[in-house]
Amino acid sequence: MLKFMLQRLVSGLVTVWFIATATFLAMHAVPGDPLLNDKAVPPEIRRNLEARYGLDQPLPQQYLLYMGNMLQGDFGISFTQQNRRVNDIIRAHFPVSALLGVAAILIAAAGGILWGALAALYRNRLPDRLIMLLVVLGISVPGFVFAALAQLLLVNVNRWLGFTLLPVAGWGTPAHLVMPALVLGLGLLAFLTRLMRSSMLEVISADYIRTARAKGLSPLRIFFRHQLRNAILPVITVLGPAIAAITTGGFVVELVFAIPGLGRYFVQAVQQLDYTVIMGTTVFYGAFLVLMVILVDILYGIVDPRIRERGHD
């Protein structure tokens, strides 16, 4: 088991190194640089700025310097916010994205499992048809449309009520979390519903369910003890990468609801060609994703010994 975990960890580190290198090369291949601005600066000032950020060095040198600093956990200073360290930006804004993401996942997982199971139980009948219609909507309508609609709905509800039921945007209290988390979780909720439904359909027709029924167990007991527990496995599998995807993919929701998450820095850094913030956020997100995949692998190894055995080959 220990060897299996070590193997996974080493391959994870190689992946992160690859992400960092590829990002570094791609970023420098893009025309333009972070020092270019609306107002042109005299060449002397430009040289000074280049020297300050080490951009006057040849590219291989810059790469080595950057990797050296990164190994010490230092992502450098932002180009657009010259007195903020990238580490500080990640430390201040990732927790916001993470909290939003976790809330979204909870909503998606709870909703997805429940709706999926219900749809399977009422297969091809009205509840199933209704749920699947909503699922198709949830999967195909992009998040920014949901975000805009949800916000408009809130404005109208608040005005109709004459008081603030839920805040329209902003951050700071649990009430601020509700709508953005719902919107962010909607796509995953739809996906999980579909997954849960098909998985549940397999379980329903399994022999042990028939046995349970033959034993005279109550339908409720069969549902919770036998059907749900077995059908939920594939859902857990996809949750790992989904957590990473959702905590990192909330840019639009963060923008619409004015939430100070990391997603906004991630996207704006690319537009501004803010080298250090691009590197910092990409490597951090990459490492986070890799970590989630490793965690799922390890969990799987614990649950299912066959996977662990294959790891020895």
Add this chain to the structure above:
Amino acid sequence: MLAAPLSKLFQNLSLSLVCLLVPALPVLADAVDYRNQVISIALTQEPPQLNSMLATDQISGFVLGHIQEGLLRYDADNRLAPAVAEHWELGAEGATFWLRQEARWSDGKPVTAHDFVFAWRNTVDPATGSEYASILYPLKNAEAINRGDQAVESLGVQALDDHTLEVRFEKPTPYFLGLTAFPSFFPVREDFYRSRGARYAADADDLLFNGPFKLSAWVHGASLRLEKNEHYWDRDRIRLNRIEVPYITSETRSLFNLFKDDKIVLAGLDSETLQDALKQRYPIRKFSDGSVFYLEFNHRPGHATANKALRQAIQAIYDPAELVNKVIALPGYRPGRSLFPLWLGGVERRFRQEYPAPVVQPDPEQAQRYLAQAKQELGVEALPPLVLLTDNSPGAAKQAEYLQSLFKTRLGLDLRIDRQTFKQRLAKMTAGDFDIVAAGWGPDFDDPITFGDLFASWNENNRGRYNNPEYDRWVRVAQTSSDPRQRMDAMARLQTIIIEDVVILAQYERGLVYVQHPRLEGLVRRVIGTDPDFSGARVIQP
């Protein structure tokens, strides 16, 4: 190896997760609070740089304009008014400012002439790398210092005593008083600056304030709070006790929703939200923000646009009024008729009233003659497609497509649209990788030269590399003469050359459309200086 710092980071993260749901600021407050004189506003982005010596953008300028103050400021009628300086004398050689005794920093210590000397020297110091250093070039030796040829101590500014500041000019600068209201000219106190080192202006605690407000809280990316500065010399003028900034987003629709929900007092509108606001019967306000947008031709040899007849052909089919009325279709925008916008002051009245821009009427037949001449001079049967470089905003795409169809139908010219993100567009502009670029310029100070010197051969912002000795000569006259009439005459020459030589084609003067809370009074919008300016605003009774 990598795992160690990362795991530490995760530890920190999980700790801060717990504290997150504790509200940092009361963000559920309404847009206005009459009893406490508090308002809430939104910013479209986090202020990138609150160090006045380095700030370059509009958002940072807005915050700085509320928390700090220079020698002079713009008043409610957009006229220059005394600020830290009580009175002054301006001459051709230089200026002297007498600072008021009661001007204080937020820690109670006096604002002195030394604070100005320190800030100005630091800004032109090449080691500081300030992008706006050139705005201080009217000061004696500033340019030489900025290029690393002279010591910073030789800068033409001196504290005669704590409250007398003497300024010497490189050349006569009749618009100098207006410059002193610009953030790059704000004072910075040396001992405080040194005590913060690289952290100066990084957080609310890392700044000192001598303006109407103090920055009392700043949660990065989330919120700011401005509180009335009890040490401000003119505190009786300030009616608001607090300005809350609980929202930061660039999403126009979200800002308008917040306005509808009575959470913010001001919201800018785009064409979509404008329709919505009209339907809701909100009073729409408009304001011309002072910037001019234009099509800049590439004059480098080898580009078809270096040919004057071709540029004239394009000029002859081009109608900025059609662009503004049919394509942009937003209130507040004005058709561009000159490089010099309408608001600029001349000798006694507005520059454009004293020196009307020559009008070129669209003339399709004349355009064909110019086009034939251009083809002949270039020695081609058909012109190759021209490349129009533009940015990736939806508005820019619409305008580019309008031009594309205009060029095709009227001249039979193909226009290839090259849409680029901000930095890539700048890189291509700098490298000269375009035939025509959709560009614009915002004024730095209230004098036509802020636009006029743009196409001087030595100007780094002259991206089309227009090079005309006659143009350069008039720029020098406008820059060095101390006679207002002579200067504005020179400026008028520049205006004529721009139009007759088709250096650029003015497209429009940009407008802003917005909605404002009915109980907010005294808000001032300005072209030059802090905009919007809340320092004289107040909440009126329900």
